[in-house]
Amino acid sequence: MKIAVYAISKNEEKFVERWVNSMNEADEIYVADTGSTDKTVELLKQKGVIVNSVKIEPWRFDDARNKSLEFVSEDVDICVCTDLDEVFTKGWRKELEEKWTNDTTNARYNYIWSFDENGKPKTSFYIEKIHSRHNFKWLYPVHEVLQYTVKQQQKYITLDNVTLMHYPDKKKSRGQYLPLLELSVKENPNDDRNMHYLGREYMFYKMYDKSIETLKKHLALPSAKWKDERCASMRYIAKCYINKADYEQAKQWYETAIKEAPYLREPYIEYAQLEYELKNWNKVAELIENALKIKERPMTYISESYCWGYFPYDMLTIAYFNLNNYSLSLKNAVSAYLLEPENERLKDNIQNIKEFIN
Structure with missing residues (x-):
């Protein structure tokens, strides 16, 4: 099989060596550079990467990626799309070759989108940016x-032992995302995915009324059927109401979110955070x-890492302590500490509760 990696770049010189070393298992590596003013292009060429300079105006990511895919040789069997970070x-x-068959169209694999301050995976989910050369x-x-x-059904494989890790430049502006999301919704007003993302982006920008309005539009779309994402929209609406100090509306939306997806931890824990601030310990x-x-x-990308670490047990420790149930408080303090033993505050909690009981 002939395998090619393709990517887009702009001013990514700090990532070139690490990225190429990681992608060198491919037969060919292609980069469409969209206007670097640093040494990105020079360094890529020194490492044997096939670089083409392109101009995308007005800027949009799909046009840039489609242009980068055009440069990949027609005789390539498998395309791997990544970014330089x-x-x-x-x-x-090796695993890709072992599992790929003649009728495979896509490969799923684990993507770690972010890490916590201790270098542990924070947000991870499956992505599908490995695909056959044609018809995409x-x-x-x-x-x-x-x-x-094409109209035929896609055939996916899952690469259980393949992980792609994301180490972004945190100083790089993401300010272009909001106008591009607004454009996405303008172009495809019935696309539930983009409507959800736009509502979330408005929340990030503290445009709470716009966020609520947009997320309600998402929930009203006939195509908005994925319960996990619907639940997330409801949670974001609740967060907006919290920031507007309308706690009763927030509680109602958290209740709705729980009913929508009772199998997810996120609505319970975020609701608990609100009640924690209001000191409603029961x-x-x-x-x-x-x-x-x-x-x-x-x-999924919606899964929040803090819901699966020490944090729920930490909140439960404090809730039970305030309810004078010291044995359950101690039990949960130990559970929290075992999940994050480097956290001195969690260690101190155990000692403080023991001393209080004695």
Whole structure:
């Protein structure tokens, strides 16, 4: 099999060596550079990468990625789309070749989008940016997705031992995302995915009324059927109401979110955070206990890492302490510490509760 990696770049000189070393398991590496003013192009060429300079005006990610895909040789069997701030685990090609068949169209694999301050995976989910050479194009100005251009059904494989890790430049502006999302919704007003992303982006920008309005539009779309994403829109609406100090509306939306997806921890724990701030300790304990009954973390971008670490047990520790149930408080303090033993505050909590009991 002939395998090619392709990417777009702009002023990524700091990532070139690491990225190429990770992608070198491919037969060919292509980059469409969209206007670097640093040494990105020079360094890529020194490492043997095939670089083409392109101009995308007006800027949109799908046009850039489609242009980069055009440069890939027609005789390539498998295309691997990555960005220069991403790194594969070693041996990714071997598993890809072992599992790929003649009728495979896409490969799924684990993507770690962010890490916490201790270097542990924070947000991870499956992505599908490995695909056959032909019959694919990128769609949407931002948060672009691969579209299969023929009517036959796609065939996916899953690469269980392949992980792509994201190490972004945190100083780089993402200010272009909001106008591009607005353009996405303008171009495709019935696309539920983009409507959800736009509502979330308005929340990030503290445009709470616009966020609520847009997320309600998402929920009203006939195509908005994925319960996990619907639940997330409801949670974001609740967060907006919290920032507007309308706590009763927030509570109602959290209740709705729980009914929509009772198998997810996120609505329970976020609701508990609100009740925690309001010092409603019985409600905090009830919500966290229900959340902890959920044992399986879904591999989606919506899954929040803090719901699966020490944090729920930490809140439960404090809730039970305030309810004078010191044995349960101690039990949860130990559970929290075991999940994050480097956290001195969690260690101190155990000692403080023991001393209080004695």
